Amino acid sequence: MNLMDATFKRLREEKKTALIPFLTVGDPDVETTVDIIRELEEAGADMLELGVPYSDPLADGPVIQRASERALQNRITIRTCLEAADKAREAGVRMPFILFTYYNPVLQMGMETFFAALQEHGISGIIIPDLPVEEAEELGRQAEQADVNLVPLVAPTSDTRIERIVRNARGFIYCVSSLGVTGERASFFEGVEQFIERVKRHTDLPVAVGFGISNGEQVKRFSRICDGVVVGSAIVRQVEEAIPLLDDPSRRKKGLLQIRSFVAQLRA
Numbered sequence: 001m002n003l004m005d006a007t008f009k010r011l012r013e014e015k016k017t018a019l020i021p022f023l024t025v026g027d028p029d030v031e032t033t034v035d036i037i038r039e040l041e042e043a044g045a046d047m048l049e050l051g052v053p054y055s056d057p058l059a060d061g062p063v064i065q066r067a068s069e070r071a072l073q074n075r076i077t078i079r080t081c082l083e084a085a086d087k088a089r090e091a092g093v094r095m096p097f098i099l100f101t102y103y104n105p106v107l108q109m110g111m112e113t114f115f116a117a118l119q120e121h122g123i124s125g126i127i128i129p130d131l132p133v134e135e136a137e138e139l140g141r142q143a144e145q146a147d148v149n150l151v152p153l154v155a156p157t158s159d160t161r162i163e164r165i166v167r168n169a170r171g172f173i174y175c176v177s178s179l180g181v182t183g184e185r186a187s188f189f190e191g192v193e194q195f196i197e198r199v200k201r202h203t204d205l206p207v208a209v210g211f212g213i214s215n216g217e218q219v220k221r222f223s224r225i226c227d228g229v230v231v232g233s234a235i236v237r238q239v240e241e242a243i244p245l246l247d248d249p250s251r252r253k254k255g256l257l258q259i260r261s262f263v264a265q266l267r268a
């Protein structure tokens with residue numbers, strides 16, 4: 001059991017749903033990312049997806065694509081993301097970190113090096129959206145040895161493959177609420193709750209939902225049936241809109257508070 005598992009256990013005892021933000025590391029810069037991580041925890045985040053910016057974010061909508069472009073100007077790599085995690089720990093942040101990366105940067109780093117680095121930096125989980133299912137088994141084994149949870153994504157179209165996808169999962173199951181790319185959504189398809197219930201029948205692990213969730217109403221709706229709710233684009237947009245404040249030392253605190261209050265109202 002690692003910090004992520006212990007956190008889900010505590011939240012279940014408290015009958016609370018985990019609020020799981022996603023942030024692109026290095027947007028607008030690493031120091032600001034560390035400051036934002038602290039604000040997110042203060043605002044009630046329970047664990048955090050640390051996004052490794054990537055040049056070809058196929059599954060991402062415009063908000064996160066723009067964040068990746070800004071972050072890539074700072075040449076952010078998996079290693080810089082792990083260093084940012086360390087800096088957040090040094091700043092007193094205690095929540096579990098989930099490294100979110102496309103598969104290519106992992107292949108470039110090499111599996112052994114990648115998992116050794118995750119272990120060294122105390123990363124509790126990884127999400128790799130474009131990980132081929134046939135490679136998930138081997139990667140799951142290496143993750144298990146490093147005490148890192150390989151969190152699988154299950155899409156509404158995964159139907160017959162849900163069983164196979166969740167079989168060697170650890171940590172939690174990430175139900176993708178909608179088809180298409182990430183990005184705030186005003187509504188979700190009719191059967192989204194039934195889809196989540198179907199996934200829950202195939203696993204004893206906590207089940208979280210993400211994609212499109214952008215306000216307190218939607219968080220509340222999914223908190224009724226999920227152990228976790230992921231919010232990415234809506235928060236990344238807050239970061240984007242706050243950049244002029246964050247870049248101005250005299251208004252930086254105001255920018256950070258703007259992001260914090262957005263996340264706090266998601267929880268309310």
Ligand SMILES: O=P(O)(O)OC[C@@H](O)[C@@H](O)c1c[nH]c2ccccc12
Pocket residue numbers: 022049051059060064100129153181182183184210211212213230231232233234
């Ligand atoms: O941005 P949204 O719509 O709130 O969705 C969460 C999402 O940002 C995060 O989990 C994520 C970022 N990039 C992804 C690519 C695929 C699946 C999930 C993701």
